[in-house]
Amino acid sequence: MAPRHLGPRQCIGPGPDSIRTSPDMRPQEKFKNPPQARTGTSGYVYTFGDAPYFGAPGPQSSPITSMVRTPDGKGYWLLDADGQVFGYGDASNNLGSPAGLTGGLNPAAAIFATSDGGGYWVATAQASVYNYGDAPNDGSMVGTHLNGSIIAGTGW
Numbered sequence: 801m802a803p804r805h806l807g808p809r810q811c812i813g814p815g816p817d818s819i820r821t822s823p824d825m826r827p828q829e830k831f832k833n834p835p836q837a838r839t840g841t842s843g844y845v846y847t848f849g850d851a852p853y854f855g856a857p858g859p860q861s862s863p864i865t866s867m868v869r870t871p872d873g874k875g876y877w878l879l880d881a882d883g884q885v886f887g888y889g890d891a892s893n894n895l896g897s898p899a900g901l902t903g904g905l906n907p908a909a910a911i912f913a914t915s916d917g918g919g920y921w922v923a924t925a926q927a928s929v930y931n932y933g934d935a936p937n938d939g940s941m942v943g944t945h946l947n948g949s950i951i952a953g954t955g956w
Contacts, residue, residue: 839867839878845888854889862903866910866952870917877920881907885922885932895932898922910953925949 835851841863845856854875857864862882869876875889883902887893902908902924910923919933927941927950941950 837867837869837876839864841865843878843880845876845878852889854891856888857886860884862907865908868911868913868920870913871915872917875917877911877913879908879911879922881909883908883922883924883930885911885920890917892918892933895919896930897932898924898928898930901930902928909950912953921953923950923953925951 835847835849837845837847837851837853839845839856843857843860843864845853845867847853852874857878857880860880862880862884864878865881866879867876870889870891872890875887875891877891878886878888879897880886881903883898883900885893885895885897885899887895898908902922906924906926906928908922909925911920912923913920914933914935916934919931919935921935922930922932923940927944927946929938929940931937
């Protein structure tokens with residue numbers, strides 16, 4: 801599939817998605833921000849600047865909720881609400897996922913990588929945290945009253 805170009809940004813994938821273009825984005829401004837890869841709920845990946853495209857799962861039965869790149873920038877993981885993890889580039893696809901343990905009222909909400917890229921954590925909306933690869937099990941917030949759902953996370 802050939803990429804579609806949106807001015808100074810590159811869009812990979814067919815059809816409508818959650819991408820937004822800014823009418824005030826001028827070509828000379830495209831290098832003010834670092835290269836980025838983003839995803840929408842539909843499962844397509846969009847790259848900006850010099851960010852490489854490594855692949856995307858495409859439409860899934862469950863929406864994509866989170867994406868994180870590997871520390872070296874040569875790959876990324878995508879997470880869907882049912883807990884499936886998709887690895888592309890040098891992101892290992894064999895570390896595991898909480899598929900079957902999440903979804904419904906407790907969707908997988910965030911994925912974040914370890915500093916060496918050898919593992920990741922998956923957090924759910926109700927504060928369960930699952931570790932894979934070399935990510936240590938540092939516990940979770942299950943059983944703690946939360947004022948809202950978990951929607952993001954970060955590694956170290």
